[in-house]
Each structure stands twice: as C-alpha cells, then as structure tokens.
Amino acid sequence: MLKDFETKKREDKESLNTEIKELQSRLLGQQQLLMKEKLPVIVLIEGWAAAGKGSLIKELISELDPRFYHVVSPTVLPEAEERYPFLYQYMKAIPVNGKVVFLDSGWMENVVRKYLRHEVTKEEYRSRVREINEWERQLRDGGYVILKVFLHIGKQKQFERLQQLVEDPKTEWRVSQEDLWQHKEYKRFMEAYDDCMEKTGNTIGWHVLDGSNRRTAIRDALKLLVQRIDIAVREGRYEGTTFTEDFPLKEMPKLAEVDLSVSMEDEEYKKELKKLQTRLGELHNMLYRKKIPVILCYEGWDAAGKGGNIRRLTYALDPRGFDVHPIASPLPHELNRHYLWRFWTKLPKTGHICIFDRTWYGRVMVERLEGFCTENEWHRAYHEINEFERMLTDWGAVVLKFWIHIDQDVQLQRFTDRENTPEKQWKITDEDWRNREKWDEYEVAVNELLQQTSTKNAPWYIIESNDKKYARIKTLKIIVKAMEKACERHFKQMME
Numbered sequence: 230m231l232k233d234f235e236t237k238k239r240e241d242k243e244s245l246n247t248e249i250k251e252l253q254s255r256l257l258g259q260q261q262l263l264m265k266e267k268l269p270v271i272v273l274i275e276g277w278a279a280a281g282k283g284s285l286i287k288e289l290i291s292e293l294d295p296r297f298y299h300v301v302s303p304t305v306l307p308e309a310e311e312r313y314p315f316l317y318q319y320m321k322a323i324p325v326n327g328k329v330v331f332l333d334s335g336w337m338e339n340v341v342r343k344y345l346r347h348e349v350t351k352e353e354y355r356s357r358v359r360e361i362n363e364w365e366r367q368l369r370d371g372g373y374v375i376l377k378v379f380l381h382i383g384k385q386k387q388f389e390r391l392q393q394l395v396e397d398p399k400t401e402w403r404v405s406q407e408d409l410w411q412h413k414e415y416k417r418f419m420e421a422y423d424d425c426m427e428k429t430g431n432t433i434g435w436h437v438l439d440g441s442n443r444r445t446a447i448r449d450a451l452k453l454l455v456q457r458i459d460i461a462v463r464e465g466r467y468e469g470t471t472f473t474e475d476f477p478l479k480e481m482p483k484l485a486e487v488d489l490s491v492s493m494e495d496e497e498y499k500k501e502l503k504k505l506q507t508r509l510g511e512l513h514n515m516l517y518r519k520k521i522p523v524i525l526c527y528e529g530w531d532a533a534g535k536g537g538n539i540r541r542l543t544y545a546l547d548p549r550g551f552d553v554h555p556i557a558s559p560l561p562h563e564l565n566r567h568y569l570w571r572f573w574t575k576l577p578k579t580g581h582i583c584i585f586d587r588t589w590y591g592r593v594m595v596e597r598l599e600g601f602c603t604e605n606e607w608h609r610a611y612h613e614i615n616e617f618e619r620m621l622t623d624w625g626a627v628v629l630k631f632w633i634h635i636d637q638d639v640q641l642q643r644f645t646d647r648e649n650t651p652e653k654q655w656k657i658t659d660e661d662w663r664n665r666e667k668w669d670e671y672e673v674a675v676n677e678l679l680q681q682t683s684t685k686n687a688p689w690y691i692i693e694s695n696d697k698k699y700a701r702i703k704t705l706k707i708i709v710k711a712m713e714k715a716c717e718r719h720f721k722q723m724m725e
C-alpha cells in the first residue's frame with residue numbers, strides 16, 4: 230500500500246478551500262442525522278509522525294457541535310493501562326449511539342510499535358492482528374460506522390517537518406524520542422505498516438491519504454467521512470456476519486441430565502471450606518506477584534445460591550485485589566453502546582480477580598427471551614462471546630464460568646422462604662416470579678449456550694446447588710485447581 234503510493238499533483242488552493250468548506254457544512258448536517266438515526270461513528274487517524282494527524286482532526290471537527298463528538302489520543306499509555314488487554318483502552322473510548330469519536334492514532338500504531346520494539350513476539354503479533362479484525366467486525370455488526378485513514382509522507386518530507394518543529398522553541402516539545410526513532414527506522418516502519426494494513430483491511434478497509442499536501446488530505450478525509458455516513462444513513466445498520474470458524478468445545482450435559490441429589494455433611498463442609506479458603510488466600514498472593522488476571526463468571530437460576538457462593542470465595546481473598554460486579558439491566562449509556570462494552574470496562578488489571586454476578590450471557594438468555602435484541606443479534610453473540618473470551622485467555626487470564634443449578638421445587642421453596650422472612654424479602658421480586666413462569670424457555674436457552682460456548686480455554690461448570698454446601702465446595706475446588714495450573718504454567722514459561 231505505502232510502497233506503491235503515488236503523491237498527488239498539487240491542486241488549486243482556492244478550489245480546495247471551497248470544497249473543504251462545502252464538505253464541512255455537509256458533515257455538520259450529517260451530525261444531526263447521526264443523532265436521529267442513533268448511529269455511532271469511529272474515525273481512526275493513523276499515520277507517520279509529523280504527517281499532520283492533529284491538523285487533520287482539527288479540520289474535521291471545526292464545524293461540528295462539540296457536545297456530540299470526542300477526540301482521543303491514546304498513543305502513550307500509563308503503566309496502569311498496560312495491565313489491561315490490548316484493546317481495552319480503545320473499547321473504553323467507543324462512542325454512544327449518535328456520537329462520533331476521533332482517534333489520533335490507535336490500535337495499529339500500538340501493535341506495530343510494540344512489534345518493532347520486540348515487546349511482542351511474532352505469535353503475539355498475529356494474535357493481536359486477529360483480535361483487531363474480530364473486534365472491528367463486532368463493532369461493525371453492532372451498528373458502528375468505522376473509517377480508517379492513514380496519512381502518508383515520504384522520509385525526506387518527514388525529516389523536514391520534524392526539523393522545523395525541533396528548531397522552534399514553541400513546538401520542539403511535540404517531537405518525541407519515539408518520533409525520532411520512527412524516522413530513523415522509516416523503512417522498517419513502512420514494511421510493518423504495510424503488513425498490518427494488509428492484514429487488517431478486509432473487514433474495514435484502509436484509506437491512504439497524501440499527507441505531504443495538507444489541504445488535499447483534509448479534503449479527501451472529509452469526502453471519505455461524508456460518503457461513509459451517507460451510506461450508513463441510507464442503508465442502516467449492518468445485518469451481521471456468517472461465521473465459518475469453529476471453536477474447540479467441551480462436551481456439556483443438558484441440565485435435565487444433571488444429578489441434583491448430591492450433598493455434603495456439615496462437618497466435612499466446614500473442614501473443606503477452611504482448607505480451600507486458606508489455599509485461595511495463598512494463591513491470590515501468588516497470582517498478584519505473577520500478574521495473572523482471573524475472571525470468574527456466575528450465572529444460574531434465581532435463588533440458586535450465587536451470592537452465598539461468591540461470599541465464601543471472597544472471604545478468602547485480599548479485598549484490595551478483587552472486585553465483584555453485580556450485573557443488572559443496562560443503564561442508558563450502556564444500552565447505547567455495544568453490548569460487550571460494559572463488561573470490557575469492568576475487566577481486572579493483571580494480578581487481580583474479577584467476579585461477575587451475571588455476565589455477557591444475558592444477551593443469549595434474558596435479552597433473547599424478552600425480545601431486547603433481534604434473533605440475528607443473539608445468534609451472532611455465541612461466536613462473538615467465544616472470540617471475546619479467547620482474547621481474555623490469550624491475554625493470560627484464567628476464565629471460569631459457573632452455572633449454579635437447582636430444580637424447580639427447590640427454587641419454589643427458597644422463593645417462599647424469602648417472602649416469609651422479613652430480612653430476606655428484598656431478595657424476591659415480581660420479576661423473579663415472572664422468570665420462573667418461563668423456566669422451560671430459559672432451560673432451552675441455557676442448554677444452547679452451554680453447548681455453544683463451553684470452549685477449551687473458557688469452560689462452563691455446572692454446579693449442583695440443591696445443597697448449597699456441596700455447591701460452594703465444588704466451586705472453590707475448581708477455582709483452586711485452575712489457579713494452581715495457571716501459576717505452574719507461568720513458572721514453566723519463566724524457565725523456558
């Protein structure tokens with residue numbers, strides 16, 4: 230792409246300025262359409278240092294209402310941000326429906342620089358390229374309008390601009406050591422940019438613009454953005470993707486096949502609980518030192534005992550190193566973003582534990598059954614969730630998913646107990662009773678998600694919870710075993 234790029238001939242300045250003004254005016258009008266149609270837009274501006282990315286963004290936003298756009302410059306990450314998954318900072322930045330985000334450099338610049346600095350291996354580079362493609366496709370399928378632009382200038386032109394910036398005391402601060410390194414390694418960077426754009430341009434295509442002529446680049450970028458928005462408004466949201474990739478799945482029984490008669494005596498329960506909690510505390514310290522993140526997902530029937538199960542787990546942990554996220558109906562700002570956004574933003578730092586009391590699987594359960602998403606959306610979600618969880622485990626996270634299972638008779642008994650016990654009445658709602666009436670429908674949905682999303686890297690565990698004591702011990706044993714394996718794996722990697 231870059232090697233074969235031909236610089237454009239200079240155009241009449243007056244004509245260019247007239248075109249730019251007209252396009253800026255059209256873009257302002259489109260801003261109202263975006264709000265009306267609730268279309269979110271992401272504009273990624275990548276390119277060489279001193280190519281004019283900042284100036285381009287300034288012209289793109291110059292006529293827009295600042296209440297409905299945001300500019301993000303995520304090139305330099307603080308250490309805390311580096312402790313999250315690669316795409317975390319970019320997912321955090323996606324706009325709500327109807328608004329626009331402009332990114333001054335982004336995920337391609339990030340992965341190219343890390344690769345050239347040997348901060349990621351070739352295998353990790355390939356993994357990140359795959360994650361970019363999957364993530365962009367998920368956003369597109371979720372209704373996002375995405376424009377990716379690369380501003381290109383030659384090595385000599387870059388040298389002239391960098392030198393001009395450095396020689397002026399007012400602008401020398403704008404040239405970093407990273408910029409100078411990029412210029413020195415111009416050929417390597419060009420080859421890396423070409424490779425990355427080629428591998429990440431199939432789903433959302435790249436547009437290379439001539440950065441050596443600023444006004445021409447501004448006109449071309451405005452034209453691309455206006456055209457892209459016109460198409461999105463005219464054609465509406467993308468209908469979604471047909472998937473061909475299969476994930477390695479773990480065989481799961483249907484809920485009706487699970488033996489719920491298992492139980493545990495009080496004395497054995499107390500003994501096992503103390504032993505497991507002690508071990509959990511030790512493992513938590515090891516995980517923190519080794520910077521291994523852990524993500525524990527709890528789903529299950531109402532009154533199945535998720536809360537009590539989570540309490541026995543967290544009692545053993547250092548409170549500074551874990552978070553519990555109870556997931557309810559999405560708030561307006563969450564509902565107006567991609568459905569996975571609110572879970573991305575709650576992910577743990579490396580070395581920390583994150584516990585979800587209900588999860589992203591709401592998309593294929595309550596949202597599916599209550600009609601809060603389309604059939605296409607919840608069918609697509611199985612694959613999207615598998616991709617999301619693979620990204621988490623590729624990052625190094627331990628991901629465990631628990632379905633806390635009871636039968637209908639036990640649920641009725643626990644509902645009745647809650648209604649008749651004043652201090653427990655807050656736990657029972659009309660919605661719980663409505664969900665109970667749909668037990669058979671939920672069972673079909675749960676069986677389907679267990680079959681389609683219990684992957685080898687992020688498996689499901691059905692926890693028999695008619696006896697809460699048995700359920701708690703079984704869950705803790707699974708967590709302890711997984712944490713021990715993660716620590717052993719980390720040690721082997723360090724020794725290699």
